[in-house]
Amino acid sequence: MNKKELISQIKKKRSFLCIGLDTDIKKIPAHLLDADDPIFEFNKQIIDATKQYCVAYKPNIAFYESLGVKGWESLQKTLSYIPKDIFTIADAKRGDIGNTSDMYARAFFETMNFDSVTVAPYMGSDSVVPFLQFKDKWAIVLALTSNKGGLDFQTIKDADGQHLFEQVLETSKQWGTAENMMYVVGATRAQQLAEIRVIIPDHFLLVPGVGAQGGNLQDVAKYGMNTDCGLLVNSSRGIIYASNQLNFAEMAANEAMKLQLQMDVLLSENNL
Amino acid sequence: MNKKELISQIKKKRSFLCIGLDTDIKKIPAHLLDADDPIFEFNKQIIDATKQYCVAYKPNIAFYESLGVKGWESLQKTLSYIPKDIFTIADAKRGDIGNTSDMYARAFFETMNFDSVTVAPYMGSDSVVPFLQFKDKWAIVLALTSNKGGLDFQTIKDADGQHLFEQVLETSKQWGTAENMMYVVGATRAQQLAEIRVIIPDHFLLVPGVGAQGGNLQDVAKYGMNTDCGLLVNSSRGIIYASNQLNFAEMAANEAMKLQLQMDVLLSENNL
Numbered sequence: 001m002n003k004k005e006l007i008s009q010i011k012k013k014r015s016f017l018c019i020g021l022d023t024d025i026k027k028i029p030a031h032l033l034d035a036d037d038p039i040f041e042f043n044k045q046i047i048d049a050t051k052q053y054c055v056a057y058k059p060n061i062a063f064y065e066s067l068g069v070k071g072w073e074s075l076q077k078t079l080s081y082i083p084k085d086i087f088t089i090a091d092a093k094r095g096d097i098g099n100t101s102d103m104y105a106r107a108f109f110e111t112m113n114f115d116s117v118t119v120a121p122y123m124g125s126d127s128v129v130p131f132l133q134f135k136d137k138w139a140i141v142l143a144l145t146s147n148k149g150g151l152d153f154q155t156i157k158d159a160d161g162q163h164l165f166e167q168v169l170e171t172s173k174q175w176g177t178a179e180n181m182m183y184v185v186g187a188t189r190a191q192q193l194a195e196i197r198v199i200i201p202d203h204f205l206l207v208p209g210v211g212a213q214g215g216n217l218q219d220v221a222k223y224g225m226n227t228d229c230g231l232l233v234n235s236s237r238g239i240i241y242a243s244n245q246l247n248f249a250e251m252a253a254n255e256a257m258k259l260q261l262q263m264d265v266l267l268s269e270n271n272l
Numbered sequence: 273m274n275k276k277e278l279i280s281q282i283k284k285k286r287s288f289l290c291i292g293l294d295t296d297i298k299k300i301p302a303h304l305l306d307a308d309d310p311i312f313e314f315n316k317q318i319i320d321a322t323k324q325y326c327v328a329y330k331p332n333i334a335f336y337e338s339l340g341v342k343g344w345e346s347l348q349k350t351l352s353y354i355p356k357d358i359f360t361i362a363d364a365k366r367g368d369i370g371n372t373s374d375m376y377a378r379a380f381f382e383t384m385n386f387d388s389v390t391v392a393p394y395m396g397s398d399s400v401v402p403f404l405q406f407k408d409k410w411a412i413v414l415a416l417t418s419n420k421g422g423l424d425f426q427t428i429k430d431a432d433g434q435h436l437f438e439q440v441l442e443t444s445k446q447w448g449t450a451e452n453m454m455y456v457v458g459a460t461r462a463q464q465l466a467e468i469r470v471i472i473p474d475h476f477l478l479v480p481g482v483g484a485q486g487g488n489l490q491d492v493a494k495y496g497m498n499t500d501c502g503l504l505v506n507s508s509r510g511i512i513y514a515s516n517q518l519n520f521a522e523m524a525a526n527e528a529m530k531l532q533l534q535m536d537v538l539l540s541e542n543n544l
Contacts, residue, residue, distance in 0.1 A: 022372070062368060062375035068383045069348070072341045093368050095392060096334060097419040100294070103334035111340040120367060122394045122414055124421020142394055147369040149396020152443055159431050171424055 001087050001115045002136045003179050003228075006204070009055045009085060010229050011272060014264035017256060018056035018089065018206065020236025021046070021078065022063050029244045039067070039074035042248075044081055046240055049249035053256035056232050057082050058089040058206075079112055087232070089140065089206065090114040098126035105131045116140050118184060118206070121168045125175055132176040139181050141172055143196065146186025146209030169199045178202040185224070187233070190216060193223035201226060208234040210259075217259065221266040229272055235259060273359050273387045274408045275451050275500075278476070281327045281357060282501050283544060286536040289528060290328035290361065290478065292508025293318070293350065294335050301516045311339070311346035314520075316353055318512055321521035325528035328504050329354050330361040330478075351384055359504070361412065361478065362386040370398035377403045388412050390456060390478070393440045397447055404448040411453050413444055415468065418458025418481030441471045450474040457496070459505070462488060465495035473498060480506040482531075489531065493538040501544055507531060 010016050021043055025033075028042045035041040047057065059078060064071035082088055094104040094117060101119075108117045109131075116138035119128050131139035144154055144165040154165040162170075169183065178200075185196055187209035196205070205224055210217050210233050217233060224231055235255070243251035282288050293315055297305075300314045307313040319329065331350060336343035354360055366376040366389060373391075380389045381403075388410035391400050403411035416426055416437040426437040434442075441455065450472075457468055459481035468477070479492050482505050489505060496503050507527075515523035 024375075060368075060372055060375075062366075062372045062379065066375040066379040066383055068379070069341055069344045072344055076341070091368075093392070093395075094334075094365065096332075096363075096365050097417070097421075100332055100334045103296075103332075103338040107334065107338040107340070111338055120365070120392045120394050122392050122425060123365075123417050123419060124424030124426070126419050126421040128421075145369070145395050147395060147398050149369075149398040149400075152396030153394060153436065153440060154396070156430055156436065156439060158428055159433075161431075164425065164428065164436065167428060168425060 003204070006055065006087055007228050009087070010267070013052070013055055014267055015053055015055055015260040016229050016231045016233055016263055016267070017054040017259050018058050018232045018234040019046070019050055019054045019239055019256060020058045020060060020091070020208070020234050021240065022060040022236045023240070024063055025067070027241055027244065029246065029248050031246060037074055037077065039064070039071070040077045043074070043078040045249040046252055047081055049253040050239065050256040051083055051086060053253065053260040054086065056087040056089055058091045058234055060236070061090055061092040076112060079114065088115045090117045093118050093120050093142065095120040095123050095127040097123065098130060101127050102130040105134065109134045109137045116182065118142065121172060128172060129175050132180050137180070139176065140206050141168070141181060141183050143168055143183040144185050144189050144192060146188040150186060166195070166199060169196065173200055173203070178204070182206055184208065187216065187220050190219035190223050193220065197224065197226065202230070204230050204232060206232045206234060210235055217262055218266070221270070225266070225270050229267065275476070278327070278359055279500050281359070282539070285324070285327055286539060287325055287327055287532040288501050288503045288505055288535055288539070289326040289531050290330050290504045290506040291318070291322055291326045291511055291528060292330045292332060292363070292480070292506050293512065294332040294508045295512070296335055297339070299513055299516065301518065301520050303518060309346055309349065311336070311343070312349045315346070315350040317521040318524050319353055321525040322511065322528040323355055323358060325525065325532040326358065328359040328361055330363045330506055332508070333362055333364040348384060351386065360387045362389045365390050365392050365414065367392040367395050367399040369395065370402060373399050374402040377406065381406045381409045388454070390414065393444060400444060401447050404452050409452065411448065412478050413440070413453060413455050415441055415455040416457050416461050416464060418460040422458060438467070438471060441468065445472055445475070450476070454478055456480065459488065459492050462491035462495050465492065469496065469498065474502070476502050476504060478504045478506060482507050489534055490538070493542070497538070497542050501539065
């Protein structure tokens with residue numbers, strides 16, 4: 001999916017919601033465990049119930065990988081089931097030397113057919129650039145993450161007072177364009193979105209951490225929204241595990257709708 | 273495998289060689305392509321031919337992942353085929369927020385049965401610590417990598433003149449011990465091994481980049497070896513793609529043996 005199509009979906013659905021499919025066999029409703037493929041069955045019902053409220057789905061690859069071959073089958077089926085007008089993110093945090101990153105890019109863009117992959121920047125240019133060689137596909141580079149450990153290295157200052165995450169933004173934005181790169185910026189660091197927007201005014205930001213991790217949607221929009229919206233705000237556990245009863249999908253839809261309604265207001269306030 | 277057992281294998285085999293199984297369907301000998309599982313067949317013959325010369329195998333996970341479900345099956349079979357007295361490394365460069373890193377740890381340590389996983393440090397403590405919770409299993413954290421992009425961020429200096437990779441070493445060594453953590457340090461940066469040994473005298477180092485990437489084994493031993501050896505030196509392409517003819521396994525064994533003979537000398541010179 002290209003940038004224009006993504007923006008068009010956001011305007012049409014009045015939403016910039018991304019739903020994280022962190023599907024854990026230990027957390028899904030008990031009545032699904034008898035299904036042939038409980039993970040896929042859960043995702044299918046979540047997708048059916050929530051697809052009108054979101055513009056992106058983000059399977060967290062670790063949750064599938066931990067189940068081995070069977071997990072990868074569930075992931076493939078889930079990806080095929082997601083409607084084609086919804087943006088897909090393989091939340092995989094990959095990144096390795098050039099020829100190896102190229103293999104990861106093929107894994108997610110060709111063997112599977114994801115629109116985007118999250119990528120870790122520690123190994124530098126040749127670990128990210130291979131993800132930028134595919135038409136209408138995206139690398140989503142980690143900049144400032146919402147977890148506690150995000151402060152261990154990302155906010156180290158160099159001799160000029162620039163944080164590591166700012167250097168990651170400054171340097172990596174030269175490897176691609178706002179048409180094939182996005183950045184991960186945690187919602188728990190919303191104020192820093194303003195500084196980040198000075199460096200990358202045009203790029204889309206993938207913002208995890210609204211809900212379970214404590215971030216605030218209004219702050220994210222205030223500091224991070226640009227004239228294209230420029231935001232995909234993710235919620236995972238707050239939506240998909242809203243209930244573990246028979247009505248789990250309905251409850252998930254409810255939570256997704258609540259966020260979509262807030263997003264509609266925020267889009268309108270920004271003339272979008 | 274614990275540290276004592278690894279050191280004992282190094283002394284017994286007179287080798288600290290790790291062989292990288294970067295098995296690419298496009299590079300393996302044509303006569304293998306008719307096999308049921310050409311990737312596994314290639315690995316099996318490489319393992320049979322080289323196991324006496326090495327103490328570790330390192331499948332590069334991207335190469336398997338790029339083949340989807342079938343690739344994961346080849347990986348599982350390969351792992352099961354590796355003799356139990358050889359250390360296994362999932363070269364996966366994983367790392368995510370705590371609950372997700374925990375899933376990756378389970379994927380590689382429980383669903384599969386690797387001894388170790390390579391881990392990217394950008395997301396900090398909670399992205400690494402979940403890999404340290406398994407008995408006799410290891411996290412191998414990226415410090416200073418051998419690729420061109422390794423210089424983009426890893427060598428940035430802070431206000432005190434300390435490089436990022438040094439801060440990664442200083443900070444992360446407090447999360448575990450030399451019994452459950454190793455570090456990746458590229459062979460093309462051999463002189464820096466001396467500085468690194470000041471910070472982490474006791475940890476094992478996984479050193480890629482000897483051979484195809486231009487690093488020098490003698491320099492690595494000179495600057496990086498400690499009283500336990502403390503080194504696993506990896507070669508991938510230089511060994512497994514020594515030939516693409518019928519005798520590929522024999523030629524691979526030849527290359528592995530050459531390195532092992534050099535390692536024997538280096539171990540003796542260091543009274544090991």
